[in-house]
Amino acid sequence: MSLNYDRALEIYEPTLGLEVHVELNTNSKMFCGCATEFGAQPNTQTCPVCLGLPGSLPVVNERAIESTILIGLALNCSIAPFSRFARKNYFYPDMPKNFQTSQYDEPICVNGFLDVEVETDDGNEIFRVEIERVHMEEDTGKSLHVGGATGRIHGADYSLLDYNRAGIPLVEIVTKIVPNTGKYAPAVARGYVAALRDILRSLKVSDVKMEQGSLRCDVNLSLSKKGSGELGTRSETKNVNSLRSVERAVTGEIIRHANRLQSGEKIVQETRHFLEESGQTRPGRSKEQAEDYRYFPEPDLVPVVPDAKWIEELRNSLPEKPAERRKRLQQAWSVPDKEMSAMVNAELLDTVEQTVLLGADPTKARSWWLGEISRIANDKSVAPTELITVKDVAQIIELIAKGELTDKLARQVVEGVIAKEGEPSEVIAKRGLKVVSDDSELMKAIEAAIAATPETAQKVRDGNIPAAGALIGAVMKSTGGQADAARVRELLLKHLGQ
Amino acid sequence: MSIRDNAWQMASALSNKEISAVELANQHYEQINAVDKDVHAFLYLDKEGALAQAQEVDKKRASGEKLSPLAGVPLALKDVMTQKDVPTTCGSKILENWRPPYDSTVVTKLKEAGVIILGKTNMDEFAMGSSTENSAYGPTHNPWDLTRIPGGSGGGSSASLAAFEAPLAIGTDTGGSIRQPAAVTGTVGVKPTYGGVSRYGLVAFSSSLDQAGPCARTVLDAALLHQVIAGFDPKDSTSINQVVPDVVAAAKKLDIKGMKIGVVKQLAGEGYQKGVENKFNEAIAELVKLGAEIIEVSCPNFEYALAAYYLIAPSECSSNLARFDSIRFGLRVGDDGVKSAEEVMNLSRQAGFGREVKRRIILGTYALSSGYYDAYYGSAQKVRTLIKQDFDNAFAKCDVLVSPTAPTTAFKIGEKSNDPLAMYLNDIATIPVNMAGIGGMSLPCGLAEEDKLPVGFQIMSPAMKDDRMYLVGGALEAALLAKWGKPILDFAPKLAGSK
Ligand SMILES: [Zn+2]
Numbered sequence: 001m002s003l004n005y006d007r008a009l010e011i012y013e014p015t016l017g018l019e020v021h022v023e024l025n026t027n028s029k030m031f032c033g034c035a036t037e038f039g040a041q042p043n044t045q046t047c048p049v050c051l052g053l054p055g056s057l058p059v060v061n062e063r064a065i066e067s068t069i070l071i072g073l074a075l076n077c078s079i080a081p082f083s084r085f086a087r088k089n090y091f092y093p094d095m096p097k098n099f100q101t102s103q104y105d106e107p108i109c110v111n112g113f114l115d116v117e118v119e120t121d122d123g124n125e126i127f128r129v130e131i132e133r134v135h136m137e138e139d140t141g142k143s144l145h146v147g148g149a150t151g152r153i154h155g156a157d158y159s160l161l162d163y164n165r166a167g168i169p170l171v172e173i174v175t176k177i178v179p180n181t182g183k184y185a186p187a188v189a190r191g192y193v194a195a196l197r198d199i200l201r202s203l204k205v206s207d208v209k210m211e212q213g214s215l216r217c218d219v220n221l222s223l224s225k226k227g228s229g230e231l232g233t234r235s236e237t238k239n240v241n242s243l244r245s246v247e248r249a250v251t252g253e254i255i256r257h258a259n260r261l262q263s264g265e266k267i268v269q270e271t272r273h274f275l276e277e278s279g280q281t282r283p284g285r286s287k288e289q290a291e292d293y294r295y296f297p298e299p300d301l302v303p304v305v306p307d308a309k310w311i312e313e314l315r316n317s318l319p320e321k322p323a324e325r326r327k328r329l330q331q332a333w334s335v336p337d338k339e340m341s342a343m344v345n346a347e348l349l350d351t352v353e354q355t356v357l358l359g360a361d362p363t364k365a366r367s368w369w370l371g372e373i374s375r376i377a378n379d380k381s382v383a384p385t386e387l388i389t390v391k392d393v394a395q396i397i398e399l400i401a402k403g404e405l406t407d408k409l410a411r412q413v414v415e416g417v418i419a420k421e422g423e424p425s426e427v428i429a430k431r432g433l434k435v436v437s438d439d440s441e442l443m444k445a446i447e448a449a450i451a452a453t454p455e456t457a458q459k460v461r462d463g464n465i466p467a468a469g470a471l472i473g474a475v476m477k478s479t480g481g482q483a484d485a486a487r488v489r490e491l492l493l494k495h496l497g498q
Numbered sequence: 499m500s501i502r503d504n505a506w507q508m509a510s511a512l513s514n515k516e517i518s519a520v521e522l523a524n525q526h527y528e529q530i531n532a533v534d535k536d537v538h539a540f541l542y543l544d545k546e547g548a549l550a551q552a553q554e555v556d557k558k559r560a561s562g563e564k565l566s567p568l569a570g571v572p573l574a575l576k577d578v579m580t581q582k583d584v585p586t587t588c589g590s591k592i593l594e595n596w597r598p599p600y601d602s603t604v605v606t607k608l609k610e611a612g613v614i615i616l617g618k619t620n621m622d623e624f625a626m627g628s629s630t631e632n633s634a635y636g637p638t639h640n641p642w643d644l645t646r647i648p649g650g651s652g653g654g655s656s657a658s659l660a661a662f663e664a665p666l667a668i669g670t671d672t673g674g675s676i677r678q679p680a681a682v683t684g685t686v687g688v689k690p691t692y693g694g695v696s697r698y699g700l701v702a703f704s705s706s707l708d709q710a711g712p713c714a715r716t717v718l719d720a721a722l723l724h725q726v727i728a729g730f731d732p733k734d735s736t737s738i739n740q741v742v743p744d745v746v747a748a749a750k751k752l753d754i755k756g757m758k759i760g761v762v763k764q765l766a767g768e769g770y771q772k773g774v775e776n777k778f779n780e781a782i783a784e785l786v787k788l789g790a791e792i793i794e795v796s797c798p799n800f801e802y803a804l805a806a807y808y809l810i811a812p813s814e815c816s817s818n819l820a821r822f823d824s825i826r827f828g829l830r831v832g833d834d835g836v837k838s839a840e841e842v843m844n845l846s847r848q849a850g851f852g853r854e855v856k857r858r859i860i861l862g863t864y865a866l867s868s869g870y871y872d873a874y875y876g877s878a879q880k881v882r883t884l885i886k887q888d889f890d891n892a893f894a895k896c897d898v899l900v901s902p903t904a905p906t907t908a909f910k911i912g913e914k915s916n917d918p919l920a921m922y923l924n925d926i927a928t929i930p931v932n933m934a935g936i937g938g939m940s941l942p943c944g945l946a947e948e949d950k951l952p953v954g955f956q957i958m959s960p961a962m963k964d965d966r967m968y969l970v971g972g973a974l975e976a977a978l979l980a981k982w983g984k985p986i987l988d989f990a991p992k993l994a995g996s997k
Contacts, residue, residue: 048600052821054593054701055580055602059735089817089866093839098820159839161825294866296875299705299814301735 005251006183008223008258014185015231016178016250017220018129018192022171022206023139023213024067029167030138031058031101036169038212042162050167052096057300060085064136064169065108065304066314067205071171072109072134073315074199082305083108085136085298090291093159094141096166102137104295108304109134114199116191117323118184127188130176141166171206177231185221186250190243193217197243198322210241217246219274221253223261232257233267237281240274248279256281329353333362346370351385358394361401368393372414387418395424408481409433436483439491442475445483446492449474460496468492501525501997502987505571505665505719512570515559519552519570523614525997526572530616530663532995538638539648539658541577542585543617548572555612568722569612574664576655577618578625579710580699581605588701589621589633589651592822592829592850602699603731604668604710611726616664619654623852624819625675625703627651628924631915632854639911640683642951642990646908649679649924655713656683661993666723667713672703673807674904674928676711677940681903681954684942684986686720686971687713689928691961692935693738695724696731702818704811705736707932715987717941717971721749724964743965749972755789757970760896764800765927765956771906773946777953778902781943784977785900785970793896797888799881803930804922806881809865809874810933816862819855822847857918886934893960898970901927903940903954931958939967941975942986952986 003011029036032049048056072079086104112131117124142165147157173196181188197208197215207214222234235257240249257267272281320328329349330340333356343349348369355365369384373393377384396413399405405413405428416427428434436442449471450457459467468489475488499511499522511517527545534540555570575581578588580598582605587593601609608615622632630638630653638653640646641660648657655667656679669676671689680687688711695710702708712723725746730739761782766775782792824830824846825839832845851859865874892899904924914921931938936958943955955974959966979985 048598051826053598053600053827054586054588054596054821055598055699056600057698057734059733087817089820091820091823091840091843093823093825096821096826098823099817153839292868294817294863294868294871296813296817296866296871299736300702 003255003258003262005255008254009183011226012223012254012258012261013179013226014181014250014254015222015224015234016175016181016185016189017234018175018178018189019218019220020173020193020196021216021218022071022173022200022208023215024064024169024171025204025206025214026061026063026067026169028061028063030061030064030136030169031167034167038207038214040164042160042164045164046166050096051163052098058101058298060301060304061169065306067169067203068108068134068136068171069306069311069314070203070205070318071173071200072112073311074203074318074321075109075112075114075131075134075173077109077112077131077134079306079311080106080108080110081308082106082303084303085301086295087298089294092140093153094143094161094163094166096141096163100137100140101298101301103135107133107135114192114195115323116188116195118187118191120184127178127181127184127191129178129188129192132174132176134171134173137170137172139165139168139170185254186247189219189250190247193246194243195323202319202322202325210243213241216241219246219249219253221250221257222267223254223257232261233269235267235269235281236271237274238271238284241276245274245276245279249274249281252279252281333366335362335366339366342370346374348374348384351390354390355394355397358391360394360397364397364400365393368397368414372411376418388414392417392424399424403484404435405433406435406481406484409435432482434482436479439487442479442483442488442491443495445475445478446471446488446495448478450496457496460493460498463498465493465498468496501529501662501665503665504716505568505714506716506722508571508665509568509722512559513565519555519559519612519614520549522570523548523552523572523616526616526664529661529997532997533641533661533993534663536639536644536993537641537657537661537663538636539574539619539654539661539663540617541587541589541620541635541654544581544584544615545617547584548614548616551609551612552614555614558612566611566726568666568726570614571666572614572616572664573608573723574617574619574655574658574667575605575615576652576667576669577621578670578701579604579668580701581615581618584618586618586701587635588625589623589635590850590852590855591634592846593827594634594829596827598699600699603696603733604727605699607727607729608668613666613726619652619658619667621654622651622675623855624701624815625651625670625672625708626815626854626858628674628678628921629909629911629914630654630679631911632852634852637911640908641993642684642908645910646951647682647911649682649904649908651675652679652687652713656680656685656687659683659685659713659715660987660990662996665715666719668710668727669713670700670708670710671928671932671938672707672709672811673932674925676713677928677938677954677956678904678924680713680940681942681956682908682952684952684990685713685715686717686939686941687711688720688724688964688967689931689938690724690728690964691738691937692932693736694742694937694962694964695728696734696737698731698733702814704814705818706814707807707811709932715985717939717968717975718746718749720939721745721968721972724968738962740962743963745965745968748965748968751969752973752976754785754970754973757790757898758793758896759785759790759970760793760795760892760899762800762892762899762901763794763796764798765901769905769923769926770902771946771948773948774902774904774906774953777944777946778955781955781974781978782900784974784981788973788977790970795892795896795899797885797892797930799884799888800930802881803885803933804926806878806885807925807929807933808861808922809878810882812858812862813865813875814862816859816866819851819859822850854918882933885930889930889934889936889958889960897959898966899958900970901956901958903927903956907946907949907951907953927956936961937964937967939971941971943974943978945986945989950989
């Protein structure tokens with residue numbers, strides 16, 4: 001009988017470990033001046049250095065060091081006064097030098113932590129994830145294996161190599177083991193990666209796009225029998241590339257480990273690959289097959305010795321922590337939890353805040369960005385901020401507040417701005433979308449409506465107030481929706497003696 | 499004007515318009531055509547490129563443009579330095595026909611100075627060797643005796659000077675590859691302070707030891723070339739951002755009165771040929787005559803230098819040479835559309851690397867492997883620190899240190915090729931300099947009486963004090979020239995066909 005998740009956790013206690021690789025968004029690569037833009041034509045962003053041509057030498061990108069120190073500081077790490085690069089030697093076709101320049105026993109940041117808030121049966125609870133190290137390295141190129149069934153190098157007819165990614169700065173963030181998460185292990189793992197992503201985004205050091213691979217997670221998991229106090233053998237699931245997958249990978253590995261252990265089998269220390277479709281993992285390299293990387297200090301680079309004063313400057317420049325900022329904004333705007341999460345998940349918190357800072361009402365700003373604009377953005381498969389600027393939205397909200405636009409008119413203005421007809425004022429002018437606020441104009445329309453349906457007008461005179469709706473509708477129609485309906489109602493009822 | 503002139507003499511003939519750069523280059527190509535079939539100093543001649551470069555210099559000179567002191571003087575480039583679009587083989591089959599898409603910094607500086615690059619010179623494969631016998635393209639022969647080795651790894655560069663095929667050459671020195679060939683060919687070779695000359699474009703053998711430097715027939719010529727190629731390079735992180743010492747002024751000074759010169763006790767005695775020791779001691783006597791104070795110094799850790807070197811250099815080379823995988827450049831063997839990338843890589847490396855290179859890759863791979871790292875690479879690094887301390891202590895008492903450059907004169911081709919350890923011992927006196935990253939020079943100090951072959955005198959100076967070895971070298975060279983009555987190369991037998 002196989003164990004399900006709940007049964008598994010009655011018997012076993014999971015221990016997590018997470019390794020996250022982040023591509024930095026520096027303009028140039030880690031060790032050369034090549035551009036790092038995503039999606040360029042293959043092999044157009046290369047040079048002798050990142051192609052590993054004979055004779056070429058690396059030079060460290062200072063900006064990458066700065067970004068890494070910022071990450072370390074934001075994760076409460078100490079910054080090493082002296083750290084070094086090392087060579088990790090192994091052969092792979094998409095690795096130009098056949099060694100990766102990385103950091104080994106002398107990383108730049110050590111001993112930090114990140115608090116992760118997780119929803120538990122007893123309300124929200126904080127799990128502290130301790131960080132062992134943050135270090136710098138370079139990315140490999142990308143291979144595309146053509147032919148063969150698996151898309152892997154074995155069995156492929158040929159492989160295409162793109163070295164544009166080779167040498168892009170990577171930062172690896174490694175946690176210490178994360179014990180005592182119990183059944184919340186998957187949620188803690190997900191929450192950690194999400195919180196880390198928010199921090200990296202707030203530091204503006206990475207695009208943190210998991211789907212493009214600029215943030216990749218390896219999940220280490222082991223189980224120990226409850227109360228045994230002994231760590232089990234771990235498996236390492238590689239390249240888990242979405243928050244949901246992180247959660248699923250942990251859940252899946254807990255069940256897999258538990259069932260193996262329960263049936264008396266051993267866990268093999270190995271790397272595993274996460275399968276997006278099934279949420280399962282398949283085996284990769286076992287420890288016995290694992291390579292001996294023959295690490296040694298990179299002789300082509302000098303040690304990294306950051307100035308203490310510079311570190312303090314960077315520390316003082318750290319932005320507000322995302323979790324704290326979120327709490328502050330939620331309170332200030334009086335947003336319910338659910339809406340707050342929606343805003344964060346839609347990655348619109350910054351945008352809404354900027355709109356509010358331009359004077360817009362928080363509730364209005366939120367509803368425009370998450371409502372109408374997000375809807376159009378979804379249809380077009382683009383980000384809302386690519387459609388319309390914060391300034392334009394703030395201006396539209398202001399015009400509504402002043403009574404110069406109705407919600408209905410405002411939607412047309414938004415539509416016009418998105419259609420590149422110009423700024424809101426230009427769209428209003430071109431489309432003639434001003435609210436008709438001239439009472440004499442409105443009275444003409446009201447009189448015309450009454451003249452068209454005198455029976456309805458009589459009903460209203462006789463006290464049937466709801467009948468006024470049809471007349472108001474007619475006026476709105478004849479003014480092309482540009483009248484303020486409330487004012488029309490007011491004038492109409494007065495005119496009909498109500 | 500003769501091709502036997504020194505580089506500085508050629509430079510002044512050029513600047514006085516007694517000869518054009520094109521004529522000078524052509525004279526050297528004639529000499530190469532006449533003698534290189536016997537010497538085999540060159541792997542590739544870039545006549546077209548060189549003459550175009552020479553024309554450019556002549557044009558600039560005619561228009562009155564201010565030129566660098568060596569503009570128009572020809573040079574031979576060791577085939578380990580990249581030169582854009584010119585084959586760069588490192589003496590290896592694995593790079594046969596590889597044309598780099600970029601210039602090394604040294605080549606960039608040479609081109610900027612108007613130095614004419616005649617071609618690429620032979621070397622032990624990937625600079626691993628002391629005889630140039632490890633070249634995949636056949637050995638270079640010593641112009642003093644064609645049955646003997648010209649030293650290595652830069653045997654081609656030094657032989658080209660001794661055969662008057664070029665007045666200047668570039669070498670690289672990881673454990674003695676500039677100085678030992680200079681010693682056995684009767685020429686001058688300088689390994690500058692580590693970081694003094696950019697390594698960008700120098701195909702790495704052992705990154706922490708490799709250093710490019712000038713080769714010439716006189717100390718002043720070497721100094722003039724040193725001045726051209728030295729200096730900080732932002733493309734090389736290990737390059738030193740300091741003002742280059744004025745080595746040209748030092749080479750011209752000729753006054754060493756009161757200087758303290760240390761003779762290293764450990765670099766003499768057992769293993770050193772009698773004639774080598776005699777010529778060394780005669781040179782010391784000249785230094786005394788010039789007013790220098792001679793002090794004996796002890797560097798007890800030099801004993802471990804060779805062993806530590808043969809852990810560090812192979813370790814680094816095992817990693818540096820990993821990039822030769824047949825994928826992006828170089829030899830590709832067995833690519834039949836069926837074999838995997840890994841199989842093709844293995845076949846290519848098997849076919850492309852020679853025995854000595856494979857030996858060192860295997861040695862280095864082993865030394866770095868898990869469980870052995872501390873015992874081998876780690877201990878070797880500690881020895882390195884101790885050697886540096888030995889130098890620091892010695893330089894606290896002396897301005898420069900001296901020793902014979904190599905324990906013997908040139909040996910016969912084939913004599914040691916099956917005995918790697920005997921071959922490695924050639925570098926026993928030169929290796930400590932690389933381990934400590936300091937400067938070292940070899941200049942000729944006479945002919946050993948037993949074989950009438952040149953003996954090299956080594957001068958070592960503290961890091962970034964390269965001017966000191968030029969000062970002592972220049973003064974000693976002048977004293978010896980006065981004693982001999984003519985340059986040492988005039989004692990060499992004339993090569994068939996030579997001018
Ligand atoms: Zn590049």
